[in-house]
Amino acid sequence: MVNLAMITTVKPSIFLLALFCFILSGCAANNREMSEVANQLRHNLPVETALTKLEAIKVEQQSSAQLQLNLGYLQLVSGDYQNAIINLEGAKETMLSLQAVSISENLSSATVNETFRSYSGWPTDQVLVHGMMAMAYLLNNDLNGARVEILQADVQMNKLAETKNTQGQLAFVRYLAGVIYELNDEYDSALISYRMALSIITARQESPPQPLQQSLIDLTAHIGLNEESKKYQQQFHLVLSKPYSNKQFVFSFDGVVTQMMQAKSTLWWPIDDVYLSVALPNFPRNNYVESKSYIHTQHSELATQTIENIEERARGDLQARMPKITAMALARAGAKFQTVKELNKKDNVLGAFANVLTIISEVADLRHWGMLPSSIQVATSYSTKKTLNLSTHYGQQTLDLSQSTISGKSHSVILLSSLTNQIHLASF
Template sequence: MRVNALASDLESSPPEQVLTDLENIAFPERDRVQFLLNFGILKSLSGDFEGSIKDLQEAKSVIQQVEATSISENIGAVAVNDTLKSYVATPGEQMLIHQILLTNYLLKGQLDEARVEVLQAQVKAKKFSGKSELTGRLASMEYLAGLVYELHNEVDNAMISYRNAARFMKKRDMEIPDVLQNSLLRCSYLLGLKNEYKKYVILFGRKTARADHKKGELTVIFWDGVVSAKKQNFITVYVPKLEHNVTLALPYYPDKSKPIMPLVFTTGDNVFKTEPIENVEKIVREDLDAQKKVIYSTVLARMVAKHLAIKVSQGQNAEGLSMLLNLASVLTEAADVRSWNMLPSSIQVARVKLAPGRYQLFPNQTKRQVAKVKNNYWNPLLFLSEVKGATIDQPVGKSMVRGEKLDEFMLDIKAGQKVLLFVPGVTNRVYSHYM
């Protein structure tokens, strides 16, 4: 619960502050994964990519250990509540670990290491494939995998990843963004897949842009907002027939998910905006839906176990004990609302070709921006939204990359150069890597 409160602070406090607050919370070993994941993402937001890699790699290794079903924890869950189980990241979260690691490695210029994350994510996807077609399959992971493959000049592998990304977006009723359309057009053309290329030309209504080596390529990864936190539905009623209280606590996500807001940037003559490649709100809800069978059966087993304990005490005429058990059954009931709750609400991408030169991409960004415009989906957030809070100076450690304030950031791009920008929306900062 305290972690959920801290996650909501992220939209108004700098990540360094939230990280310090999180580090001050003593957590049980069973919550280790959840804390490592949040440490990892907060370090990414703060520009400590090395620290983030360390925490997320550790989280991966702990997940591998706690994935095995624990007998004692399950007994605890049936007797008391679900929070006694070790936190194991959901399939979607596990894929996002690879994705954030991939981004960290790219920002550190470690291309081969980023490719390792792509391959590990593929193994993980294979492992999840038995559950359902979409379990743990993320379009954003596939898109970034395609980007990494292209940076390695592996256009054939990139094509497969882009196809997967389009497939998953279609399955989730998301529109295929221009950025992915361009990738599909470009790769199918380069690989000489004539029929597929023709299909895309008809579908997207345009041909691939000519390769222009006199221009540089800018890729922007934008994390918008903070994902919703789980809440609990708590019901306790006295059942006359059973002669005691029955209590139920179930986790849920609020129905209304946060609106997706793009990041708008300009090169003077042209205005560009990022496009959503992943709605993380949707992914976390899918994951919770997939867990519901297990959650409901544990709740049912717990109800029966608590009922039997109370009945036994009532049968022994131990009224005091019976009352105590009745009270305990109410007080100990709690839904498991743990999640990786500091994830972005959506992941967005833009990829544009720019003539060599110096650009102030975000000239109007002077303060932290928080979305207030809820209804207009494509309202250019960074020009129109209301302002809350002030920018915060970022302390920079030894291994940290200094993030620049959006309005102060100047892009210097050369012909043929590739530049990656990482813009975590909650920080008002931009991290860059020139490849």
């Protein structure tokens, strides 16, 4: 982090030049465009149209990771797995390279605003990018590629855990790792991942979804840990699954995460004839209402259940950053005040002009992975039929599983999204 003492020693000429650079740049405008697309998605904008709009946005280098994350996610849910992998990989590499931020970026963000800093992703982004890439690899029938991503996610979560906070610890990614290991017949590793998912959910004082509960019961019994299996059966009030030959792992991405807004305060300081301005990011009220999908079997109806509330993860990431963001904003306001005060002494017109620029340039950094779903839900079924009947955001839909049966593949990964009526399927 930049030494705050440096902020108050910036020469007025350099300061004004930095302000002009900001006015001429499109940092804030680009983020507004992405937020507008996200809000339109929440109101049924077709995902193909959203992709076209995103692809038309030209961003500065410091916001490239944000654009790639958003593009990659929308390409994933629209079925363009190859380009999703390319964009998510690009975002992942960019975020990794930005862990060491340059002094010039720090100084610009400290003297003008936070949008001069390159977007390196929030803890949730840094882990979830691996999860979304793993999903893209799975749906592209590349189990090995998916396995590599969840191994990288494990490294990233362990690294974040060293800071002794819960940011970036995602139950969805741990559960997905368990599914990938299970598909690869690595049952010991699958059980470890499912246990980790349960541990995260328990630490949040949330209820684990039924598919995770059932996987813990079944896998412990499968590898001979009968006492542990019985313990889970008693804890979750479930019984061991009947022997099955087919299993469908269903994932549902519901909604679009709430977009951040700016809270800006401007104060007139009459003693020195200076306006002071501070802008901070915040999330508005969470109005997300969960929408479930349903799987209709011969004997029952299964509802998807939330394993990751992205609305809460995003708010948690911002809350953890707010002390540093607020301290920097106040220091920046002090630096701008001193600069305008000095210019006022030399030339009132120049001072007034500089004061206007300080107000215009003070904007909050609202960049985040804004196209993510509000929640990630899961379900499992054990259908041996050639079709699977579903009720989704788009009504009744029937999924053809016959190709899986013909090819002799017994397990499937199914992805649903409230953004599109497409149902994505891969069999293993």
